[in-house]
Amino acid sequence: MTVTSPLRILIGKVGLDGHDRGVKLIARALRDAGMEVIYTGLHQTPEQVVSTAIQEDVDAIGLSVLSGAHMTLFRRVLELLKEQGADDIVVFGGGIVPNEDVLALKEAGVKALFGPGTPLEDIVRFVKELPRSR
Amino acid sequence: MANDLNGAPALAKRVREGQVRAVARLITLLERRTPEGHDALRLLQEDRPRSMVVGVTGYPGAGKSTVIDQLVAAYRRLGHRVGVLAIDMSSPVTGGALLGDRIRMQRQAMDPHVYIRSLATRGHQGGLAAVTSEAVLVLEAAGYDMILIETVGVGQGEVEIVKMAPTVVAVVAPGLGDEVQAMKAGLLEVAHIIVVNKGDHPEADRTVRELRDWHRTVLRVTATTGEGIPELIAAIAEHQRLCDLETVTTRGHPEDSAVMRG
Amino acid sequence: MNERKSRFSSLSGIEIHRLYGPDDLKNWSPDRDLGRPGEFPYTRGIYPTMYRGRLWTMRQFAGFGTAEDTNRRFRYLLEHGQTGLSVAFDMPALMGLDADDPLARGEVGRCGVSISSLADMERLFDGIPLDQVTTSMTINGPAPVLFAMYLAVAEKQGIPFEKLGGTLQNDILKEYIAQKEWLFPPAPSLRLVTDVVAYCADRVPKWHPISISGYHIREAGSTAVQELAFTLYDGLTYVEAAVKAGLPVDRFAPRLSFFFNVHNDFFEEIAKFRAARRLWAREMERRYQPRDPRSLQLRCHAQTAGCSLTAQQPMNNVVRTTIQALAAVLGGTQSLHTNSMDETLALPTEEAVRLALRTQQIIAEESEVTNTVDPLGGSYYVETLTNQLEEEAQEYFRRLDAMGGMVAAIEQGFPQREILEASQRYQREIERRERVIVGVNGYVEQEERPIPILKIDPEVERLQVTRLAELRKARDPFKMAGAVASLQEAVAGGENIMPPLIEAVKAQATLGEICAALKEVLGTYREPVVL
Ligand SMILES: Nc1nc2c(ncn2[C@@H]2O[C@H](COP(=O)(O)OP(=O)(O)O)[C@@H](O)[C@H]2O)c(=O)[nH]1
Ligand SMILES: [Mg+2]
Numbered sequence: 001m002t003v004t005s006p007l008r009i010l011i012g013k014v015g016l017d018g019h020d021r022g023v024k025l026i027a028r029a030l031r032d033a034g035m036e037v038i039y040t041g042l043h044q045t046p047e048q049v050v051s052t053a054i055q056e057d058v059d060a061i062g063l064s065v066l067s068g069a070h071m072t073l074f075r076r077v078l079e080l081l082k083e084q085g086a087d088d089i090v091v092f093g094g095g096i097v098p099n100e101d102v103l104a105l106k107e108a109g110v111k112a113l114f115g116p117g118t119p120l121e122d123i124v125r126f127v128k129e130l131p132r133s134r
Numbered sequence: 135m136a137n138d139l140n141g142a143p144a145l146a147k148r149v150r151e152g153q154v155r156a157v158a159r160l161i162t163l164l165e166r167r168t169p170e171g172h173d174a175l176r177l178l179q180e181d182r183p184r185s186m187v188v189g190v191t192g193y194p195g196a197g198k199s200t201v202i203d204q205l206v207a208a209y210r211r212l213g214h215r216v217g218v219l220a221i222d223m224s225s226p227v228t229g230g231a232l233l234g235d236r237i238r239m240q241r242q243a244m245d246p247h248v249y250i251r252s253l254a255t256r257g258h259q260g261g262l263a264a265v266t267s268e269a270v271l272v273l274e275a276a277g278y279d280m281i282l283i284e285t286v287g288v289g290q291g292e293v294e295i296v297k298m299a300p301t302v303v304a305v306v307a308p309g310l311g312d313e314v315q316a317m318k319a320g321l322l323e324v325a326h327i328i329v330v331n332k333g334d335h336p337e338a339d340r341t342v343r344e345l346r347d348w349h350r351t352v353l354r355v356t357a358t359t360g361e362g363i364p365e366l367i368a369a370i371a372e373h374q375r376l377c378d379l380e381t382v383t384t385r386g387h388p389e390d391s392a393v394m395r396g
Numbered sequence: 397m398n399e400r401k402s403r404f405s406s407l408s409g410i411e412i413h414r415l416y417g418p419d420d421l422k423n424w425s426p427d428r429d430l431g432r433p434g435e436f437p438y439t440r441g442i443y444p445t446m447y448r449g450r451l452w453t454m455r456q457f458a459g460f461g462t463a464e465d466t467n468r469r470f471r472y473l474l475e476h477g478q479t480g481l482s483v484a485f486d487m488p489a490l491m492g493l494d495a496d497d498p499l500a501r502g503e504v505g506r507c508g509v510s511i512s513s514l515a516d517m518e519r520l521f522d523g524i525p526l527d528q529v530t531t532s533m534t535i536n537g538p539a540p541v542l543f544a545m546y547l548a549v550a551e552k553q554g555i556p557f558e559k560l561g562g563t564l565q566n567d568i569l570k571e572y573i574a575q576k577e578w579l580f581p582p583a584p585s586l587r588l589v590t591d592v593v594a595y596c597a598d599r600v601p602k603w604h605p606i607s608i609s610g611y612h613i614r615e616a617g618s619t620a621v622q623e624l625a626f627t628l629y630d631g632l633t634y635v636e637a638a639v640k641a642g643l644p645v646d647r648f649a650p651r652l653s654f655f656f657n658v659h660n661d662f663f664e665e666i667a668k669f670r671a672a673r674r675l676w677a678r679e680m681e682r683r684y685q686p687r688d689p690r691s692l693q694l695r696c697h698a699q700t701a702g703c704s705l706t707a708q709q710p711m712n713n714v715v716r717t718t719i720q721a722l723a724a725v726l727g728g729t730q731s732l733h734t735n736s737m738d739e740t741l742a743l744p745t746e747e748a749v750r751l752a753l754r755t756q757q758i759i760a761e762e763s764e765v766t767n768t769v770d771p772l773g774g775s776y777y778v779e780t781l782t783n784q785l786e787e788e789a790q791e792y793f794r795r796l797d798a799m800g801g802m803v804a805a806i807e808q809g810f811p812q813r814e815i816l817e818a819s820q821r822y823q824r825e826i827e828r829r830e831r832v833i834v835g836v837n838g839y840v841e842q843e844e845r846p847i848p849i850l851k852i853d854p855e856v857e858r859l860q861v862t863r864l865a866e867l868r869k870a871r872d873p874f875k876m877a878g879a880v881a882s883l884q885e886a887v888a889g890g891e892n893i894m895p896p897l898i899e900a901v902k903a904q905a906t907l908g909e910i911c912a913a914l915k916e917v918l919g920t921y922r923e924p925v926v927l
Contacts, residue, residue: 015503016499016500018577019615020576021617021816021819025820025823028927041923069501096741117836120823
């Protein structure tokens with residue numbers, strides 16, 4: 001008998017800065033919404049994120065970038081997922097990303113980017129409504 | 135892409151080849167109790183290599199994850215391929231879980247010979263996830279010859295780990311006093327090896343002494359620096375050798391409990 | 397009587413009454429608790445005349461791109477009436493990494509200026525005589541290294557160290573508590589801080605060797621009480637470390653300075669500054685009985701709250717910043733940075749920085765609030781809040797004492813957890829609309845008008861990487877390696893780090909090379925898991 005199981009979401013902080021208030025609040029909110037959140041902590045490299053996502057077989061990866069390195073870091077994560085045939089994993093992000101970069105990153109395959117001040121419930125709703133293709 | 139993984143025989147084959155995506159996916163399918171997952175597992179059970187399995191238990195914050203991180207590094211130096219199952223509690227209300235054991239182990243994330251999987255209990259009692267024993271089989275089939283299991287660590291009722299792991303290590307932090315007494319009747323009773331972690335703590339010596347009066351194998355470890363890890367590795371090897379001598383064929387608690395009661 | 401809410405509370409959650417009066421100050425004594433400005437317990441300010449004597453220093457934090465880019469911004473600010481420089485370093489520098497480190501990819505020159513070598517530091521201060529400015533450097537983990545570079549630049553300009561004025565943030569404890577940018581474990585880090593304090597007391601007497609910072613604690617989501625308590629307790633921890641290392645308290649305590657956040661709750665913030673001065677004076681007196689009154693005086697810098705700014709309707713940020721800046725002034729700050737309206741989006745544009753500076757100038761020149769000292773002293777409300785903040789901070793002091801001090805508390809994750817809980821409470825209040833943030837959960841506009849933002853040229857990274865490669869080729873490798881080895885030896889042997897560090901930077905060892913060498917000696921740190 002197959003049972004429905006909670007979504008598994010990797011939440012991590014890429015880049016060198018240590019501002020983890022937002023990611024921790026998001027991790028807690030997703031947990032409270034019934035998801036399994038794999039929290040990887042600070043200073044993750046794109047390589048670590050992708051390797052972890054695959055080992056943990058997550059449905060989605062949520063990354064926070066506040067240091068301005070979003071273009072480099074998100075692109076690298078997407079590239080690595082593709083290389084490893086894991087681009088069915090949804091990537092979303094949060095942080096300070098200027099509008100034109102948002103467009104470019106969405107084009108590159110980032111599913112959503114949440115700017116500063118986004119209500120947590122919006123993020124939770126987004127994750128909940130992810131298509132369950134897997 | 136997900137379709138490649140479909141079909142139990144193909145999936146089983148890819149697990150045998152050690153493909154990480156397949157290993158990860160099969161564990162997910164087993165968690166969801168899909169027929170496909172069970173078919174693949176059945177295929178894998180035939181002539182699967184056997185691995186060493188070590189359970190690590192102890193209260194939250196004692197340092198289980200940090201000890202495991204050090205063990206992984208040490209076993210890698212010895213040439214093992216290491217699998218880790220880290221179990222945390224699901225919320226009984228929402229079903230959600232915050233799985234944070236990996237934070238302590240992220241330096242291993244890039245090592246292709248280490249596989250770490252965080253599992254939530256999803257309502258299962260006894261300190262493990264329901265899928266744990268099946269996940270162990272998957273890891274064995276995938277060629278991880280050393281498997282470390284981190285239990286939830288809420289104390290009482292963590293006895294299930296002894297059914298799964300021939301060697302159980304209980305990690306305690308120094309200076310617990312009353313809590314240690316309580317643990318003697320629970321966590322520590324089933325342990326073959328007791329690790330007093332945080333050896334850098336001023337109370338560590340006293341806790342080691344107290345426990346040595348009561349248990350045969352008590353080691354002092356500082357997981358943050360790795361001090362005492364070689365001794366722990368040796369104690370685990372020694373215990374597994376004892377188990378082999380006793381020709382324990384099924385995974386179970388050895389007749390001769392390491393606990394000297396009294 | 398009907399009121400808009402069933403409970404009114406400050407931004408930090410302190411319950412606020414309809415009215416305050418003499419009953420609220422029954423146990424309050426103006427002689428004991430207020431005193432005169434410039435006198436113990438300094439509630440009204442550390443100087444007798446305050447802004448009648450001298451206005452606060454207007455100090456705008458700046459840094460981006462290459463050293464040349466920031467050098468140009470510095471000269472611009474000096475020309476527009478700014479009185480002190482403040483360096484923002486980029487993330488790789490803050491983490492002690494060179495611009496060509498693989499971990500630095502995409503981060504070079506983004507959040508601040510990229511500095512990897514003495515040559516970069518020389519370019520940063522090119523044409524700026526270091527004896528004619530005061531410089532604040534926001535750097536913590538690798539603070540001794542960047543300070544050594546600054547000293548080496550001064551030496552090259554022919555300026556004696558005695559003439560150098562400025563501030564090094566050098567506050568590592570709040571990194572473990574809030575900002576999470578550390579290099580070594582707490583204990584050896586504390587020792588490096590003490591080395592810098594001792595070196596300055598000896599050789600750079602006009603320098604402020606630590607800026608004990610609540611700013612980042614607040615930005616991480618703390619309450620005003622937590623900011624006050626953890627910051628002052630950090631300060632006491634540094635004092636204790638220096639005293640234990642054999643420095644007489646009056647040799648260094650007069651050079652300590654503090655750095656606070658100023659958030660939106662106008663009166664609570666004013667009370668926070670007043671409580672901070674009083675609590676510091678009382679604790680220093682009780683613990684160390686210094687002879688020099690300056691050892692009891694809490695000097696501070698303030699910055700308006702970056703976390704209060706919104707990406708929505710960014711022009712509103714100018715108004716928020718104005719209210720906050722006014723609170724800092726009424727609280728009696730010695731220097732102030734006002735945030736630019738675009739800072740939640742990117743680094744500020746020149747235009748936005750100028751407006752932020754003008755905000756301070758308007759308060760200073762036009763509002764007339766500077767005419768008298770501590771204009772809110774004696775207000776039933778402000779005095780009551782001041783008392784409450786002091787008491788609640790003391791309660792935290794007792795808990796921290798019981799845990800065995802700040803380092804032990806950090807290792808147990810205590811301040812981290814308290815802050816995380818507070819930030820979650822705040823977030824909930826916003827989501828439930830118990831607090832309204834204009835433009836975010838109230839008065840929302842569908843069409844957002846974008847404002848211009850500053851873009852960092854990705855060429856910066858390439859240029860820095862090339863420069864480093866050239867530097868590594870051109871320098872004398874034996875001299876460099878020898879200097880780094882002597883540095884490691886000196887640090888392992890417990891000597892003061894500064895003299896061998898200055899030699900190492902002069903031998904052109906890079907920031908990343910030096911920090912890696914120091915990690916070999918001092919170790920690395922993994923934070924406790926607080927989820
Ligand atoms: N001082 C000290 N702290 C340790 C040691 N081992 C672990 N810790 C810390 O104890 C906390 C809990 O460790 P963790 O491994 O997550 O414990 P778990 O909950 O049992 O898995 C972490 O902050 C560790 O850094 C040690 O040997 N010494
Ligand atoms: Mg753990």
